[in-house]
Amino acid sequence: MTLAPSDERDLLVPLHAGLLEQPPWQEFTRRLAARTGAERAGLLLRGPAEMTLDCWFRGTAFSPALPPVAPRLDPRFLGAVLRPLRVYTLDEVLDMLGGESRDRAGAQLSAAGIGFARAMQVPAGASAEALVVIEHATRDFTAADGALLSGLGPHIATALQLGRELDTLRRRAEMAEDALAALGVSQALLDAGGQVVVADRSRPGLPGAEPGTRLRLASRAGQPLADALAAVTSGTDRHAVLPGTGPASEAVLLRSAPASAAAMTLPHGIVALSRAPVDDDAALAHALIGLYGLSAKEGDLAVALSRGAALVPAGVALGLTPETARNYSKRIYAKTGARGQADLVRLILGGVAPFAAAPRPTAS
Template structure:
């Protein structure tokens, strides 16, 4: 099928731009619906690692506004769309999916299709098992879809497959970033990606909470600082850009400090790679209410013993922590001795180190 300039504008560009939409590819489906004159266009996207689980993006023509929703789970259970028996990249008609050899089954299939007002359809399976996978479906109620519609779906299939692979890679990168960001937030720490000139490329939620940023035009911002800290930050970023991995600079931003290090070298093809990473931290990152339970499970402590250990790790004295926990001074001292014995530590300093380097601060 020959590519037309209208295809580029109405289908292929929305297909790529749809990677950043939420839900993805909504405008692409709307364009496909308009191009083919279908009643409905839907994309069932497989959820990685969840067999048989999909989530659906759809676009409906105005005449289908009151139609019942497409139930992909019901269709799949009846051997219709999406179906693992479909060969990737091949466009299927509705008739090819109906089970004419089993009267009871085809009756159930037709009943389900009738409920959803599907009398004609074209579908194509995108991707391969174990990777990004989807099923693209066009439906009509009265007139059938034509050969041109089938050819269009066949032409779109490899492009949608490529988009699915990109989306899967983006999703994995986002998941990794979210995990790292949430762990840092539990410690009261946030990160900022800087250019070599001290401009902000990106900042996580904790950094956004701890610092103020200027609202500059364009994609780059700066930290909202007085002139002297601004110059110090810019000079440090310039010095660290491309420096040895172990290089560090501590810069006072006013009441708060930022620890700077060279960014990990990015691939040469990266469009906007940071030169420097900055780390900021809240004055006191308190452990969550779940920390004592985690510590008790890890070391066989009683609830009060675990609560005392967490209090000591957060800077309280034995007597002050004991008083807050309703313990007498003598009982608090006895608890601390039992803590040392159960955790294999020889004193308060070792106990604090054990708590802070374990999983309790990340609970």
């Protein structure tokens, strides 16, 4: 079916804009329900590794307490029996179940107030199944409603595949930013003039790193920000270092941006990078206790040694005698496998302990 211009405006636009909604596709399912007269419309996705997404619009005729879909009418289950992009009536779906399964599913649907439905299985990429459903308690849908679903099918398939790819990129970015934040690293991508194009979520050393604004950095004598940007952009310098904006701010390293597969190119992009010290000693000691089986005092002493403190003064600060501090240090080296203080510094600050000590990020 060829979609009418009004359908393209009212359904396709929110379908693709729904990739950026949280939760996604709420406006699309609302408009699909309004367009077909459904009391409820849903877009369900079952992905690899048990990942799920259920997007529902419920009309006023449905109680919020009712289940959103019968357990047996799962996209992964129906994918084995439904032909992709073909619209099925509720009776056709139930007939495929057969016997006791049909009776059980029919009873569940009846209890949920579902008398009529149309369902379409949509390809969603490897190891994924999607289902588009419209439902009504007392009124059946027309042939035009089924044709509308059929016409939307390829567009929904494209949106779902784009959504899965976008989710993959989001997860990769979240993991990378989480790891960098644990090390105190902040980054922003700049254009050749120093305007921020994109910045990570944690920016302790990059004040004012908001997209669309120019990065605010102090200038080193003889090398103002503009000169540093020009030097890196032209290739005269591989990188440039600029001081922070105040005593507590870290220096910022400017370097050429790596090659990108982004659709919109950024000529002469520059990465601004800073690293603030990770100074939560209590969290780091707690992480070492969990990672290496240290005692509480051993954890505190190990952190002090990793900060470069001498053994005896560090022990005294923790209320230990010199002999006890030496004994604790031997236990620390035995448990961690470190071969002296320098190796302990490398192990603690260059290993996984800072990641375990970092606070967990909250969803933005």
